[in-house]
Amino acid sequence: MSIYAVGLLLSLFELTLFTVNYYYGLPPYVFLPSIYLFNIILVMVAFIASVYLARASKSERRTLFSTLAFFSGLLLLSILSVGQMVWVRSDFQLKVEHFEYFIPIYLLAETPILGFFLWKILREMRYFDVKHFLPAILAIPILVFSSYELVGLEYSNLSTFIHLETLICDSVIILSLLTLTAAYFKTESAAYYKSFLLYFILKYISDVALLRSFRGWLDFDLSTAIFTFSNIVLLTVLYKFYRTEITLLSYYDLDAERKKYAELYAQVNELQEILKLINRMLRHDILNKLQIISGYVETYRMTKREELLDKVMKAVEESSSYIDKIRELEKIVLTMSEKLKPINMREVAEEVAKSFNIEINIKGSCVAMADGAIYSVLENLISNAIKHGRTNRVDIILSEFEDDCEIRVVDYGVGIPLEIRRQIFKESFKYGETGGTGLGLYIVKRVVERYGGKVWVEDTKPHGATFVIRLKAARVKLSER
Numbered sequence: 001m002s003i004y005a006v007g008l009l010l011s012l013f014e015l016t017l018f019t020v021n022y023y024y025g026l027p028p029y030v031f032l033p034s035i036y037l038f039n040i041i042l043v044m045v046a047f048i049a050s051v052y053l054a055r056a057s058k059s060e061r062r063t064l065f066s067t068l069a070f071f072s073g074l075l076l077l078s079i080l081s082v083g084q085m086v087w088v089r090s091d092f093q094l095k096v097e098h099f100e101y102f103i104p105i106y107l108l109a110e111t112p113i114l115g116f117f118l119w120k121i122l123r124e125m126r127y128f129d130v131k132h133f134l135p136a137i138l139a140i141p142i143l144v145f146s147s148y149e150l151v152g153l154e155y156s157n158l159s160t161f162i163h164l165e166t167l168i169c170d171s172v173i174i175l176s177l178l179t180l181t182a183a184y185f186k187t188e189s190a191a192y193y194k195s196f197l198l199y200f201i202l203k204y205i206s207d208v209a210l211l212r213s214f215r216g217w218l219d220f221d222l223s224t225a226i227f228t229f230s231n232i233v234l235l236t237v238l239y240k241f242y243r244t245e246i247t248l249l250s251y252y253d254l255d256a257e258r259k260k261y262a263e264l265y266a267q268v269n270e271l272q273e274i275l276k277l278i279n280r281m282l283r284h285d286i287l288n289k290l291q292i293i294s295g296y297v298e299t300y301r302m303t304k305r306e307e308l309l310d311k312v313m314k315a316v317e318e319s320s321s322y323i324d325k326i327r328e329l330e331k332i333v334l335t336m337s338e339k340l341k342p343i344n345m346r347e348v349a350e351e352v353a354k355s356f357n358i359e360i361n362i363k364g365s366c367v368a369m370a371d372g373a374i375y376s377v378l379e380n381l382i383s384n385a386i387k388h389g390r391t392n393r394v395d396i397i398l399s400e401f402e403d404d405c406e407i408r409v410v411d412y413g414v415g416i417p418l419e420i421r422r423q424i425f426k427e428s429f430k431y432g433e434t435g436g437t438g439l440g441l442y443i444v445k446r447v448v449e450r451y452g453g454k455v456w457v458e459d460t461k462p463h464g465a466t467f468v469i470r471l472k473a474a475r476v477k478l479s480e481r
Helices: 003-024 028-056 059-089 102-127 130-150 158-183 190-214 220-243 251-303 307-335 345-353 374-387 440-450
Strands: 341-344 359-364 367-370 393-401 404-411 454-459 465-472
Touching: 003 028, 003 220, 028 059, 028 220, 059 102, 059 220, 102 158, 102 251, 130 158, 130 190, 158 190, 190 220, 251 307, 341 345, 345 359, 345 374, 345 393, 345 404, 367 404, 367 465, 374 393, 374 404, 374 440, 374 465, 440 454, 440 465
Parallel strands: 359 393
Antiparallel strands: 341 367, 393 404, 404 465, 454 465
8 A cells, every 4th residue: 555545544534533523523432532542553553663664774764763763652652641631530521631641741752853853963064055054044933923822921730831842842853854854855865854844844733733722722623633633644654664765864974985985095096006116116127137137147157257246146136125125015005904003113113123233222112003014114214224324323212292103213324415305205216326226215105104194304413314203192001111
């Protein structure tokens, strides 16, 4: 059965019941119990449907239907409280006294769903434009005008005063739904906000009518008819979402997904660059070295000149250095998919220092967010200080600076000329007779930037160079050393 057919049949049943009562005057002990049972059935089925939808949904959709399950459950309880009061008093003519417990429960029922819609707006407000708030702004005078007679009156009955607060909650929910409908108007999620907007507008009209009945300005039959019709709409709306699965979009979640894919895209680009570099080194640089070695060997066979063997050994060492750098680049590729974790930088420095035969002093300690590639960073910096800086001592100073872990690799060699400092981190940059592959500091920069950190070089007094790395600190208490 279609959604509209369900709504039409239920509405026709209600219309028939009220029409017969209006023209033929059904006995109160027949008419009121009939309307009472009809509303109980409507709201009970709505409660069951909302519970089912909450269990079958995920994320925000589950939260939405969970609040509706709470709402419909308390709505059912409030209707039952009216029936109890009628039964106790044996008075089948509705009066204000019958709603003594109805109103507080009725007000409480709206709290979670009101909170959900307000939370939704506050969470996603940064994605909204001014135009999305215009429908709500325009609706404010209409809501005020429709209930201005009820505001400012003296309420001797606490229940009627609390019901006025219910009108305020209805108004806030309607304004919230108007804003969300405008914001999601071009998406399928608008179906949720349009449907619940229709229900809460009818509920608002029903509450205004009920409050007027409390004041004696309107017959209870009319306010009950509107209340019953609003429950028909609630059930029809829930039946609609039971029959049709509609995605409940969230700009906040979409933005998070966009950032996630942007990060993945950046990683793919970085991976492509590294693979291109590895390919170039294999096909061009190492191939050239092998051709050079081959040429030296052929010449040595013909001339037996000993100095050619020295050149062969140098070319082999350079090829070996290229292969080492390729391994380091491969390590970057392998660790790109890893999540950053707290790394004790003192332990890393102590492990790396074992690979070198010069004096290396390690001072301080800090824990940084990094991965296994951090070992290559320190290895390259120390190797660079020994080979190009010609230092005989390296100090590694670790400290926490604000929210950063600062790593200083200090050498006391020849230093780095000021004019090339901006170029030393570029791919394949070489300088002087000791220039190697030109990849060591490039690898350092790529790894540090992937960690979200920074690296730069300073002077060491009286001579030498200091490489400074700043990484995000992990708040892990280190044991005293």
